[in-house]
Amino acid sequence: MSLSFCGNDVNNSYSVEKGVLNNGCFVDALNLVPHVFLLFITFPILFIGWGSQSSKVQIHHNTWLHFPGHNLRWILTFTLLFVHVCEIAEGIVSNTWMKSNHLHLFLPAFMGFIAATTSVVYYHNIETANFPKLLLALFIYWVLAFITKIIKLWKFAEVGLGVEHLRFCITALLVVLYGLLMAVEVNVIIVRKYVFFANPQRVKPPEDLQDLGVRFLQPFVNLLSKATYWWMNPLIIGAHKRPIELKKIGKLPIAMRSLTNYLRLKDAYEEQRQNAEDLEKSPSIWRAMYRAFGRPILLSSTFRYMADLLGFAGPLCISGIVERLENNTEVVRMNKTEDLPFGVFFMSSTQLLQNTYVLAVLLFLALVLQRTFLQASYYVTIETGINLRGALLAMIYNKILRLSTSNMSMGEMTLGQINNLVAIETNQLMWFLFLCPNLWAMPVQIIMGVILLYYLLGFSALIGALVIVLLAPIQYLIATKLADTQKSTLDYSTDRLKKTTEILKGIKLLKLYAWENIFCDSVLETRGKELTSLRTFALYTSMSIFMNAAIPIAAVLATFVTHAYISQSRLSPAEAFASLALFHILVTPLFLLSTVVRFAVKALVSVQKLGEFLQSEEIGDDSWRNGDMPVSLESCKKHPGARNRKQPLRYQMDNYEQPLRRQLRPTETEDVAVKVNNGYFTWGSNMSTLSDINIRIPTGQLTMIVGQVGCGKSSLLLAMLGEMQTHSGKVYWSNKNRYSVAYAAQKSWLLNATVEDNITFGSPFNKQRYKAVIDACSLQPDIDLLPFGDQTEIGERGINLSGGQRQRICVARALYQNTNIVFLDDPFSALDIHLSDHLMQEGILKFLQDDKRTVVLVTHKLQYLIHADWIIAMKDGSVLREGTLKDIQTHDVELYEHWKTLMNRQDQELEKDTEIESQTTLERKTLRRAFYSREAKNQIDDEDEEEEEEEDEDDNLSTTTSRRSKIPWKVCWCYLSSGGFLLVFLMVTSKLAKHSVMVAIDYWLAAWTSSAPNEQNSSFSLDANATNISETIRNAEHRSYVPVFVILCGAGIFLCLITSLSVEFLGLSAATNLHHNLLNKIIHAPLRFFDITPLGQILNRFSADTNIIDQHIPPTLESLTRSTLLCLSAIGIITFVTPVFVTALVPLAVAFYFIQKYFRVASKDLQDLDDSTQLPLLCHFSETAEGLTTIRAFRHEARFKQRMLELTDTNNTAYLFLSAANRWLEVRTDYLGAVIVLTAAVAAICSFYGLQSGLVGLGLTYALTVTNYLNWVVRNLADLEVQMAAVKKVNSFLTTESENYEGSIDVSQVPEDWPQHGEIKIQDLCVRYDPMLKPVLKHVNAFINPGQKVGICGRTGSGKSSLSLAFFNMVDVFEGKIIIDGIDICKLPLQTLRSRLSIILQDPVLFSGSIRFNLDPERTCSDDRLWEALEIAQLKNMVKTLPGGLDAVITEGGENFSVGQRQLFCLARAFVRKSSILIMDEATASIDMATENILQKVVMTAFADRTVVTIAHLVSSILEAEQVLVFSTGILVECDSAANLLAQEDSLFSILVRTHK
Helix, strand or coil, rough: CCCCCCCCCCCCHCCCCCCHHHHHHHHHHHHHHHHHHHHHHHHHHHHHHHHHHHCCCCCCCCCCCCCCCCCHHHHHHCCCCCHHHHHHHHHHHHHHHCCCCCHHHHHHHHHHHHHHHHHHHHHHHHHCCCCCCHHHHHHHHHHHHHHHHHHHHHHHHHHHHCCHHHHHHHHHHHHHHHHHHHHHHHHHHHHCCCCCCCCCCCCCCHHHHHHHCCCCCCCCCCCHHHCCCHHHHHHHHHHHCCCCHHHHHCCCHHHCCHHHHHHHHHHHHHHHHHHHCCCCCCCCHHHHHHHHHHHHHHHHHHHHHHHHEEEEEEEEHHHHHHHHCCCCCCCCCCCCCCCHHCCCCEEECCHHHHHHHHHHHHHHHHHHHHHHHHHHHHHHHHHHHHHHHHHHHHHHHHCCCCCCCHHHHCCCCCCHHHHHHHHHHHHHHHHHHHHHHHHHHHHHHHHHHHHHHHHHHHHHHEEEEEHHHHHHHHHHHHHHHHHHHHHHHHHHHHHHHHHHCCCHCCCCCCCCCCCCCHHHHHHHHHHHHHHHHHHHHHHHHHHHHHHHHHHHHHHHHHHHHHHHHHCCCCCHHHHHHHHHHHHHHHHHHHHHHHHHHHHHHHHHHHHHHHHHHHCCCEECCCHHCCCCCCCCHHHHHCCCCCCCCCCCCCCCCCCCCCCCCCCCCCCCCCEEEEEEEEEEEECCCCCCEEEEEEEEEECEEEEECCCCCCEEEEEHHHHHHHCEEEEEEEEEEECCCCCEEHHHHECCCCCCCHHHHHHHCCCCCHHHHHHHHHHCCCCHHHHHCCHHHHCCCEECCCCCCCHHHHHHHHHHHHHCCCCCCCCEEEECCCHHHHHHHHHHHHHHHHHHHCCCCEEEECCHHHHHHCCCCCCEEECCCCCEEEEEEHHHHHHHHHHHHHHHHHHHHHHHHHHHHHHCCHHHHHHHHHHHHHHHHHHHHHHHHHHHHHHHHHHHHHHHHHHHHHHHCCCCHHHHHHHHHHHHHHHHHHHHHHHHHHHHHHHHCCCCCCHHCCCCCHHHHHHHCCCCCHHHHHHHHHHHHCCCCCHHHHHHHHHHHHHHHHHHHHHHHHHHHHHHHHHHHHHHHHHCHHHHHHHHHHHHHHHHHHHHHHHHHHHHHHHHHHHHHHHHHHHHHHHHHHHHHHHCHHHHHHHHHHHHHHHHHHHHHHHHHHHHHHHHHHHHHHHHHHHHCCCCHHHHHHHHHHHHHHHHHHHHHHHHHHHHHHHHHHHHHHHHHHHHHHHHHHHHHHHHHHHHCCCCCCCCHHHHHHHHHHHHHHHHHHHHHHHHHHHHHHHHHHHHCCCCCCCCCCCCCHHHHCCCCCCCCCCCCEEEEEEEEECCCCCEEEEEEEEEECCCEEEEECCCCCCCHHHHHHHHCCCCEEEEEEECCEEEEEHHCCHHHHHHHHHEECCCCCCCCCHHHHHHCCCCHHHHHHHHHHHHHHHHHHHHHCHHHHHCCECCHHCCCCCHHHHHHHHHHHHHHCCCCEEEEECCCCHHHHHHHHHHHHHHCCCCCCCEEEECCCCHHCCCCCCEEEEECCEEEECCCHHHHHHHHHHHHEEEEEEEE
């Protein structure tokens, strides 16, 4: 049949006798003209434009300058494309009815499609180049196209065609669309004035895009890129070459920053307060959230509705395709065409929809649209949720900065509660917003689904729906149970962590006393409880998974069996598979419903907590509120930020900008800096803490506040700073002063920052001043010890400093600030005498006084009173005396005398103090020790890293890339094998069996519905009887499929249960084994391991990593295996039904491979960024809450707010990118799924002959499920990869070498009472910490007699402590031996050796529990023995006064006792173990003189008959020793009695004694 444009079935196709426009073919040809015109004009411009684009200087990313009506144009163009597709389809299908081919039916439509596509590409390029003049071409095109279509429509109307004809409708639609596009174009001309106007408008790109830091482009790109996340491509593909860093993701656009959103939320919140009639009623956070973020949620819900409605197109199209194929009829070509209008065939829309190919394309388009809308809905809710979280965090932070101090200190508002608000409640609300559209979309989806099912299957569909609805509440019940179980699991794991932390902190003591197994058992006991809880959790989780899988099977079973017995009509494949697909759609919302309801309930609770928090008390003077006194100007000036909750609080974010730097101080004229008149102050209760305060602080002088502990000295400072509530009275600040106070609190507070940042605290850095401050606070020696000097991070997450070091940094901060007034609250409390003196002389008297600054000093050190210009003495909350020292000496002799006696006492202590090595030197020693042990490790690490780096440099990019995209199969296998092979086998087989049965159910359904429908054609019998009989036989045959169907469904449900249980319990078993092995390995690791592995790292394995292994891996594993098997079984079925599909599978598989490969790498990076940016944010909140008074005194609120906003935005950026990456993946996998459905449908239609229609239905239903599960495969794979890192980390610890506990002598060969005498022989002893390191003791020979008191001394690092560890075989003795009472200790089992010796360590270690447990964890001693030990340690009386006596509670780390008391407990512990050898390792280093004297006395009396080896840090403590061993650099240099060594002038011992070392 020859091709011709106008067809050749009639002769007059080309005649124009009736007028040119009356020839339909000519009108169609006329319609081609605009399209051809556009292509001719735009192609050269596009090619020239694209060619020169590289040379064009681009502003930023190719900048998106949206012309007016940008989005509308894209939407109209997409609609236009869709209508063109319909037009092409209509033309092609109409053509099949004609005798010869009429190209004019579809060719113009095809050209129109190409022209529309070109128009949008052309427009995009013009917009990118910001060259609107070229839009004129488009304007001309729209006008021409509009005119030609109008002519066509007019001709159709003339001939009498109407709405019932599809082509008429399409043409009318095109007229409307071209008209609208023309209007859009006119609008651009009017707004931008680029032609026909004298002065065109100059437009700059949006502010965000001029800022090169903004990389999140979703709001700025065009609609197509928005819908497909095309702009993410460079980021995701680039991640493969090098990891994504914070720099790469840049800043957020202004509209998404937390400040913008905070202001929106705040305005909505405040508006309610202004409009409220009842002032007491607090504003509703819900309403504020709706006002601020309601619009995007509505938009998202609209997208969601559209997606849900389009979702129903799938089942309907399947039903249509299967039905058409079943009743297949040949298209009959028309013979008579003369009497048709224009000589061509016009069809109705129903005729078009009867074409299977048309249905297949419609199905494809519906899927693509549905998925695009769904992802758009997800994206909008997530973006809104993140914006809301940012706004709430800013709101909470703002409130924290104005919380009243009493709230924090009286425990109304704890740090924990604030942290929960920040970490939990805001996230709950964010998640609620994510799920919010489901709340109203789901009911609609469910109702629509049930209606369609009823339409397909009648009454029996309601039975199936009823099954689902009845089982849904069970789902909800399980969900709530799950939440409860999770809570109890959390409690147990917190408890377990606490115990593990204690063990790790005291590991040295546990090993020395051989107690590690006792403590290990206690952890395992708690772990047992946790595992029981986890078992319940696993059970509920598996029930939940089981319900998810089993409910659809049960519903399908109920429906089809009911249908078989009730309905008269046979179930057709079209109905069966459409309803199967509908059940799949229905199940999802019902399961999600339980989750959404749960989140809604949580959100209600969170909002309530937030509301209470926002209404809590703020700082401010009560006196203003009570109105019982005139409000003076000064007192208002004093506190601009303070408001009370009864007054409307204005949320100024204190102008969020950095505060202006303070001006330099004016020359002071007033003689009083601060004055308090009749002050009565309180901490929130009605009782006044301070009463009748009348004081003045003279300007530029040193004022000291003294008094007993608890008399209100610190409160007075805080009252002046406005932190306390004022009952009555006033605080006057001289002008300019209130805004410049530097304050050092009694409890030191450090920022999580470098030492330098802590001291400068936001002030400009001035090297000279900084140096002077550091010298005044004698911080230089401490800074020198830190690994990176003053650039070392300190604070919560940084390096732990001792109390004195922290306090000196806080004082340095107050000194460094350039302020008029300095408040120092007891700065000497944690300092020893030398430092106090130095600080007083250099810091306060010299540095501050020379500067003429007003200093207020609270102190207990009365010897400094002589330096004071003004003294305020306090007692019981009121001022006892005020004046100079001379005034007091003359007017209050009694007080002066009292001070004098106290001063004498302090002087005596001073003398004592100078004898002892000062506390500071000790602190520095501890710090040095902390780094010393790490350094060796770091050296080894650095070497490793260098090697690795060198290797990396040799590698080219491709290998690093492949390393990043590889799935860690080895680790996965290790995880599975630790779960046990039986469970792995059970899981694999049950999974495969389950999916096989699922396929079998559907296959059986296909066979059942396709079975022998054409019986009636064979029975020609005319008598009615026979017809009835055949009907009965047919029904019986039809029902014979039911039993097998029931059995298969039953088996499917049973297997669902087995698989869900097997996966969860496999996970549980793996978690149990991994934790057990980890704990055993770590507890039995050598001491060296703990020296070189940071405690935090070990704890992380027990906390975060164990938690991931316990709770996160099993569900991910389950989901991954399920979705993978579903996709594989679906592809298998499609291939089985239509083998042609395999050819299309190859390119699809390649595309899928690349998508998942790129996504996994990028997702992992973004997840890491999200995690790493969250911690600083949470820390900043808790840090602020702790240092409130300091921040407010310094007036640094604005700076801290700024920092909080930066941290929030950084975290939000990471989270937004992560969610955009997820959308990127889902859109791509969904489109792949849609292509699979299209190819499957086309393949089935092409090769239908010889196929059962049921099988086609089966194939298409399965193809539909693929779209749902493809992205889950990739996302679960990415998640599993991240989670497997936890297993890898735990595994890396499992390779640690354990100590050799066995020994070469059997325990039975060691006498029960060994060592009986305590004789020690050291022969040629060489010791090192690690085979890699140098020896620390070299060839030591010594002999210690039984019962001898031996002292060991030497300078720091000479090997004294190493010797004490060698006695316990804690270090590597690689040469020589130590023989105790005739037995070489290296041959003894460790447990035996360590349990027979006693040691008292330098740092006292106590564990939480009872006193009894601390003295005797093995429970072997009687109470009398314990009391005796306590009596010897001088603790008996104190313990007797405690509630519970021996069973009195010791808190974690023994915090409820002083350091001295703790050391005495350790002495008692050593005495309880009646060992004939006691080793004291610098045991008196951290205690005061009094306790040390007790210790020395006890050792001499109670241990008179035992061998005591004292390792001394102060030589003075071993002057009475019978034998002294002096070490120098690991070599024993002197060994004699103390007296003999002292007699030798030049002996090292006498030198040490002389230099007090």
